[in-house]
Amino acid sequence: MIISLRKMKEWTKFILLFVLFTLLLYQIMAFLAPYWRPDVMYKEPSGGAVKVFAYQDAPSERDPLSEIKNRLLIFYWLGE
Secondary structure: OOOOHHHHHHHHHHHHHHHHHHHHHHHHHHHHHHHHOOOOOOOOOOOOOOOOOOOOOOOOOOOHHHHHHHHHHHHHHHOO
């Protein structure tokens, strides 16, 4: 088997450039990431947002297993 030094040089150059550009792209994305995030991540939604769960002050009379079963049945029934 003949190993071509010219091809090895080309592959080494390719791999080094690939790693260099990958790291450069990562650094650019890490630099720009704070600008993509929302200012306040946990603010209350506005507009047409719908509240999904309503917390209850009193614990429910039903056992947790039947509550999970009912929610799962509703999930499968509505497909959402």
